[in-house]
Amino acid sequence: MLNLTTYGDQTDSPTLLIAHGLFGAGRNWGALAKRLSQTRRVITVDMRNHGESPWYNSHNYKDLAADLAEVIDTLDGPVDVLGHSMGGKAAMVLALTRPELVNRLIVADIAPVPYDHGQMQYIEAMKAVDLGKVKRRADAEAQLSDMLEDPILPGFFTQSIDIKAKKWRLNLEVLAREMPDILSFPKDLTGPFEGPALFLSGADSHYVKREYRPVIKQLFPAAQFAKIPDAGHWLHAEKPREFEAALRVWLDQSAASAT
Structure with missing residues (x-):
């Protein structure tokens, strides 16, 4: 559940x-x-x-x-x-x-x-974050800010990072594959x-x-x-x-x- x-x-x-x-x-x-x-x-x-x-x-x-x-x-x-x-x-x-x-x-x-608006650019941006260099959310936000124009999104997306495990709490592969259904x-x-x-x-x-x-x-x-x-x-x-x-x-x- x-x-x-x-x-x-x-x-x-x-x-x-x-x-x-x-x-x-x-x-x-x-x-x-x-x-x-x-x-x-x-x-x-x-x-x-x-x-x-x-x-x-x-x-x-x-x-x-x-x-x-x-x-x-x-x-x-x-x-x-x-x-x-x-x-x-x-x-x-x-x-x-x-x-x-x-x-x-x-x-x-x-x-x-x-x-028909795209969401794949956000998945690609999250995938591009070097999680090995992320010690706190601000580190990931800084990386995303260089890739995204909307200033709200880096802070929003990084709430889904597990800093300790250095991974996303988002199933990015499935979300990318299922994007046609999501839209x-x-x-x-x-x-x-x-x-x-x-x-x-x-x-x-x-x-x-x-x-x-x-x-x-x-x-x-x-x-x-x-x-x-x-x-x-x-x-x-x-x-x-x-x-x-x-x-x-x-x-x-x-x-x-x-x-």
């Missing part, structure tokens, strides 16, 4: 399960999870081939959704599910294939469509998911275009849309307080409307 971290205790509010994006880990969401756990139990997971979770030879969204379902099956009742990017696609597939497990769905800056979205899904759904995106991001909304509404007819100003794809890292505030407002409003 996936490696998971639990924050807070079960309350009258539904548990919130958080699924991270490509090259991430549950620990990336620790600060938000701690703050949200004041009112509900929050569980972060390491997705397969990431963090401390098992490595597998496949990495498609049906498998990722099944992994999340396995976690939820150990809990009591349906949960709220928040997924970012790759984790958002996995969360959508979970909601469409196992709707009884999902109370409410929050999708952060991704849509149920295929994308795509399954077409043969049942649905729709009728429950509350929030598609929260960065105003400066191009991942959730207006022309994608008909596709989203077809699969998630109750979908609502919100944008965080001055934020890109990494909206939860770029604007953490604004992301948290938007999430809290929607969770409270959707809970009130259900009563």
